[in-house]
Amino acid sequence: MSAASAIYFVEGVLLVAIQEDISDTDILDLQEALSERVVADAARAVVMDISALEIVDTFVGRILAQLAGVSKLLDAQTYVVGMRPAVAMTLVELGMDLSESKTALSLTHALRDLRA
């Protein structure tokens, strides 16, 4: 795993901090590592913090959507948190939705939702 992302396991939840400027190779590595961690840690949820990302193009968007789909099959709910407004507007214009994942404004909001 490169330093392009970090995975933390806290109270049954895998927290993923995606760093700015993650490369295509790095995010493919992350996809593999994360799906293995969901099983190994028996995680009930995955929270992906993308607040550092200024750009989410169709490649990164597709991997985020796939990650959510894989997690769902492994019985873990995925949250995407910290999306910048400009990124959200651009994703809509690209015709992408991350329908397999829930979204929350921040990590705090996602964790509150998970505890409810």
Added chain:
Amino acid sequence: MMPTDGVLVGVCALIRDRDVIHVRRMAGREMERRGARAGQKTRFVTAVSEIARNVIMHGGGGEACIYMHSDPTAISVVCIDNGPGIADLDAALRDGFSTAGSMGRGLGGAQRLADVFDVVTEYGRGTRVTMMARI
């Protein structure tokens, strides 16, 4: 106003996947320097990202040239490769069309995100994509 009317402010080789990040940074920095809003910058740099990746993944590599224009202020990015070209451009611009097993929204999406978008492609000879955004 044509992209080539502008002042060349940067050239970036597009060979490896990290080069996508490099050209995004260069274009974003030039837009910021001229006072682009966050939304404008994100839209255009996302378009650049889509096309730069196409050059690397489908075009066998190439390069991007960044131009700045004044009166009105604008940025343009021209991405060139000498790859196989796009056999059916109309189909490639349609959402959902992909030859690489991806989502197929990249080219059409980039077209929507740029104020000016032009593709010149010749089968077997390569592709040149010109994108421009007013700032």
